[in-house]
Each structure stands twice: as structure tokens, then as C-alpha cells.
Amino acid sequence: MDGPHTTSADGGRGGGWFGDGPAGPDAAVEDASDAGLLRRTMAEIEPVADKAIAHFYALLFLRHPEVRELFPAAMDTQRDRLFKALLTAATHADDPAALTGYLTRLGCGHRKYGTLPGHYPAVGEALIGALALHAPRTWGPRTEAAWVSAYTTVSQIMIDAAAADELRAPAWWHAEVVAHERRTPDIAVVTVRPDQPYPFLAGQYTALETPWWPRVWRHYSFASAPRPDGLLSFHVKAVPAGWVSNALVRRARPGDVLRLGPPTGSMTVDHTRDSALLCLGGGTGIAPIKALVEDVARHGRRRTVDVFYGARSGHDLYDIDTMLRLQQSHPWLSVHPVLDDDAAGLPTGGLPQAVRASGPWDAHDAYLSGPPGLIRRGVDALVGIGIPAGRIRHDSLEELAGAAS
Numbered sequence: 001m002d003g004p005h006t007t008s009a010d011g012g013r014g015g016g017w018f019g020d021g022p023a024g025p026d027a028a029v030e031d032a033s034d035a036g037l038l039r040r041t042m043a044e045i046e047p048v049a050d051k052a053i054a055h056f057y058a059l060l061f062l063r064h065p066e067v068r069e070l071f072p073a074a075m076d077t078q079r080d081r082l083f084k085a086l087l088t089a090a091t092h093a094d095d096p097a098a099l100t101g102y103l104t105r106l107g108c109g110h111r112k113y114g115t116l117p118g119h120y121p122a123v124g125e126a127l128i129g130a131l132a133l134h135a136p137r138t139w140g141p142r143t144e145a146a147w148v149s150a151y152t153t154v155s156q157i158m159i160d161a162a163a164a165d166e167l168r169a170p171a172w173w174h175a176e177v178v179a180h181e182r183r184t185p186d187i188a189v190v191t192v193r194p195d196q197p198y199p200f201l202a203g204q205y206t207a208l209e210t211p212w213w214p215r216v217w218r219h220y221s222f223a224s225a226p227r228p229d230g231l232l233s234f235h236v237k238a239v240p241a242g243w244v245s246n247a248l249v250r251r252a253r254p255g256d257v258l259r260l261g262p263p264t265g266s267m268t269v270d271h272t273r274d275s276a277l278l279c280l281g282g283g284t285g286i287a288p289i290k291a292l293v294e295d296v297a298r299h300g301r302r303r304t305v306d307v308f309y310g311a312r313s314g315h316d317l318y319d320i321d322t323m324l325r326l327q328q329s330h331p332w333l334s335v336h337p338v339l340d341d342d343a344a345g346l347p348t349g350g351l352p353q354a355v356r357a358s359g360p361w362d363a364h365d366a367y368l369s370g371p372p373g374l375i376r377r378g379v380d381a382l383v384g385i386g387i388p389a390g391r392i393r394h395d396s397l398e399e400l401a402g403a404a405s
């Protein structure tokens, strides 16, 4: 690729990459601000997003075959993540300050894929090409200029963030599997030793790649707070069609070497506060909750912690012994197992109902971890019982959608 990002050369003004062309449908637009033009494209693209995404990748790989090797052999459902992230970012580009955190993480996170500054113009060109074709009613020179300008802002923040990160941290870590414990036929606890120090906070997660599915990255939460021996563990459930999770549960053995991206996520404990914690962990979502409990224990400042640990059946409460042991050693910790059905086989209403039925919780800081459906319903329940949304933490639902597969 040829040097750093170049799209700012024309500043996105006067027609951009596809020539000046005739005055298009954007000539007499009411809200002709850049943000208004971007919103109009988005509204037109939304119903045909699948086609636009397919076109985007076709253009990208046709014009820049060298970029293909940054992506996995099989482009699965994750393929729309790049396109969607670009659109989300570009449409918020009129407020770069608010976006900087997101784009900084995105730029740093892209280092593990081998992304270089020279790749950004190729992606931008394909993005504009796909949008122009699939939003013909609203596309025109001014709209194109607005997209070029937005993409330039977005990509420059990502490029700068990656360059700054390069001075601080590796693009990825190699991590050798040192223990592999099958807790149920579908769930394994995988413990790894990173090849270099791996600083992270309890409650965060990382992207992980196995040797069996190169360039397919999946997110897993750390199942422990940082340990003195530097080891990291993950709770992995093999799910149908989950390439990475199946390989980790059924194939990984001590000695195998994985790759880890940087730690990310803000579901961490604020130790400047002393309010009590209410934690909801569903299924393998108990992993980061356990890490948070260990973090509170190590921090030494006692605050009460209530953990509601939900599972579909008693058999699925694969980590209950660990949680009960923690409860025994810490008088400030209460663990409440919650099954979907009661002893008579009747539905219990699950975690949200169990939390609603106890309390009061309105003075607590809340943490949720588990399937996206549980998080959505859990947040509704917690807001309903008086916990302000600003005191409820969970990982991004978008990231979780592809998390465990």
C-alpha cells in the first residue's frame, strides 16, 4: 500500500474521489449540513444494508486484493461489523470529541488484524462506492463530499490512535494454554499464560484468535481479577456453529498457543465509590462477575456485593461451587442462584424477577453480564426498581452479539 491516508488531500470538497459530476439529488436539500446529508444516506441505505455490505466487500477485494488477507477465509456474520462501525462512526463525525474514545479503541483494536495506515484509503473508497450505488436517491456531489470528510476524520483518529498505541503495547499477545478444564460437556475453563505482561482490569474482555480459525476473533471476558502469576482464564461455552468456541472447548489442549488482542470494556468497579454492588450473571456471563468479586476482595474496602447467578437448569450452574466458596470466605458477599424453572418445573421469571422480588436495590451500582436478551430485560427491570441508568454497567450488546460463537 502506498503510504498514509490520503483522502484529506481534497478535504472532501469539490467532488472527492468520483469526480465532480452533475448536481445530484442533494442539490436542494433542506438540511444541507454535513450531518444532515449523512443522515439522509443512512436512512436510504438501511433497508438495503445487506446488499450495500456485499458490494462494499466486493469493491474492496476487487480493487485491493492485498486487503483480503486481513479478513478470515470465510466471511461469516461478523462481516457487517466493519461496515456498520464505519457508518456509525461517520454519522457521528460532526461531534469528534464524543467519538474519540470509541475510535481510539477501534484504531488500537485494529492493530491485531495487521491494519496499516495505507489500508484506510482503500476501505474509504469502497465505502463511498457502495453508498453511492445503494443510496442513489440522496447521493450527489455534496453528499459525497460530506462522506469523504467524515471518513477522513474517522480514519485519521484511528490511524493516530494506533500509532500512539504502538509505542505502548504490542498489536497482540501470544498466550499458551496451560490448563483446560471441562466443567460440562459444553463448557470449559481455559487458562493461558501470555508471552508478555498483560495489564487489564477485572470486568474487562478481550478478542481471542485460535490457531484453527486464523483471523476469526471472538470476545471473551476475563474470569478472574489480575493474578500475581499473570495467568488469565476464560469460561467458554461451545455453541452451535460457533467455530471458535467449539475449538476452545473440544480441541484446545495445554501447549496450544492462542492470540489475544488488547483488553477492553468499561464494566469495571469504580473504587472511588463505596456504594454496594448488585451483579447479575447469566450462564457463562458469571465469568466477569467473579472477576469483579475478586477485585472488590483484593481492594480491601468492604462494600456489600449481591450476585444473582442465573442458569437454565441446576446442571448449567457450572461455577456455583466457586461462587459459594467465595461467599464463605467473604461475609460481605451473598450469592443467589436462580434457575429458570422451580422444583415443580414452573417458570420462575428468571434473574430479572428474582432481583425485583428482593431488594431494595435503588442505592446499588449494578453490573450485568450474559446473553444480550438477559441484559436488555435486566436493564429494564433495574431501571424499573429505581436504579438510575447511569449506575448500571454492562458490555456493549453489539460486541456481545458475536461474542461466544
Ligand SMILES: NC(=O)C1=CN([C@@H]2O[C@H](COP(=O)(O)OP(=O)(O)OC[C@H]3O[C@@H](n4cnc5c(N)ncnc54)[C@H](O)[C@@H]3O)[C@@H](O)[C@H]2O)C=CC1
Pocket (backbone or CB within 6 Å): 205, 220, 221, 237, 281, 282, 283, 284, 285, 286, 287, 288, 310, 311, 312, 316, 338, 339, 340, 350, 351, 368, 369, 370, 371, 372, 373, 374, 377, 378, 395, 400, 403, 404
Ligand atoms: N461480559 C458479558 O456480558 C459476557 C456475556 N457472555 C454471554 O453470555 C451468554 C451465555 O450463554 P449461555 O451460558 O448459553 O446462557 P443461557 O442461554 O444458558 O442463559 C443464561 C441465563 O440467562 C437467562 N436468559 C437468557 N436469555 C434471556 C432473556 N432473553 N431474558 C431474560 N433472561 C434470559 C437465562 O434464563 C439463564 O438464567 C453468551 O451469549 C455469551 O456471549 C458471556 C460472558 C461474558
